[in-house]
Amino acid sequence: MAGFVFGLVLHPTRDVSEVVGIIERWAAQHGKTLAVRTEDGHRVPPSVRLLPAAELTDRSDALISIGGDGTMLGALRSAVRDPKPVLGVHLGRLGFLVEVEPPELPRALERLVAHDFTVESHACLACDVCGDDVVAFNDIALVRQPGAGFVTATLAVDGQRYGYYRCDALVVSTPTGSTAYSYAAGGPLISPAAQAVVVTPSAPMAGISRSVVLSPDEAVHLELRPDSAPVAVEMDGLVIREAATEGAVHVRYVRDAGQVVRLDPRRHQERNQLKLSLLDLPLLPDQLRELLPEGLRDQLSRRELPPSR
Template identity: 80%
Template structure:
């Protein structure tokens, strides 16, 4: 690749200045161009080009996501109509999708420039929410307003009624999203190499009480029943609709919708397995410290371990 164009996708609230400065210094040395969305112009050096929010992916060869999994998902959604490789730089707490820590960034950028990386292909859910088209790389969730009833909805697959749910929340996830809300609700872990759609109720009161795993070719429809409590709709953790008591969500699976940069796939998988195992430990952060080797405990000193989520 000759002159690489990098688009920066920034966490909305965290201080990303040290990471952006590292990228800007690297870009100056390698004649690379940097771009950022107009809404983030005040957070980057003057050398970074500013482009309209909806044109960042189209004007970039690679997107660099700086933040946590939420920022990474935002970058993937941004490029869904013209998938570009997305490199995730970890500033979050857990970061299942992210591979690169800030100290590793210059070496990672060198490999981007020479094309020395692989891409991990991700699917998404293409959703029609009461007539509005949205995409979700992790999950789409119908969730009740506390104290005002339950999510009361029917499930249909390819037009055939399966049954109904009465629950706190109803989570429809991709294989990538199976480690997120669906997993917390008791759903199964699905290999990213598997094409599947998982429908999982959280705290079911009646109706379907277990996860339903569907093939990627099946069309899913969730429709609120009369008497349902007010329901919010979340897409990858972002609320897109509030207080709905009627309407339907139609969901289909889209292959090859996102590309994630992988520099060391084996090490990434090992890290992900470790993070999943930590989620199942019923321990507080200070208790986790006691599981570390003595030398590492001394190195950490009195620094507080961050929460897992």
């Protein structure tokens, strides 16, 4: 166990020093090794080993994602060719994948090293985007540019043409991604235990106007029509093409492409159900606060007070 290596995957912009400090102190006490990408070396203590990005996953026994769901998705994509357990530490505002809060880290790390956890397997979408190979764990989306018209594309499944879309955006998602862009566009919630591919149009103007739920064994092919406006292509919310005017996106479902660490699956599921219900409430954060018991409101207010000088 002394050779156990944790690979740290950091949120690209947020301050992660407090969480990294907790992990670094625990690792020093227990004789474990921490590693991070070379380009993130200035954000971690000197004791953390620096590795080329291409080697971080290969030389780690587990990954620790410090951020929100976006950071977690990046960690999963980095390990897609050699899946490693990924523990998510929460720094975001509304995470569905991450589970652990910073104060829970020492116990979580002990359980991770002892293999006292369950693995939640996640599928991904292997996509050929206009000739470039990319991987998405949430979704791949074709999105119109404001003021430039509509996304117009045809849909074919296993080579059979289904019809066409004319819409603001066209989202192909995994069950994990069904709570993200697809959900915002009116798509169905798919259980993470299910295996399916969902194609959802956002603000459809013509053509197919409902979500299409497909088998994981069916290949999805979207092709821009000549009358389509230039579109941006997003992978897990990241823009990978800014103004495509022609070409196709071919999507294939890949099972067991990612391993998410779950320490308390039932509690995590209950939290996610609550988060989804809050998304549908048309209330601002201050209005939601008024729904809390008075004692809990006071606790939150004290936490948010600036430190005394």
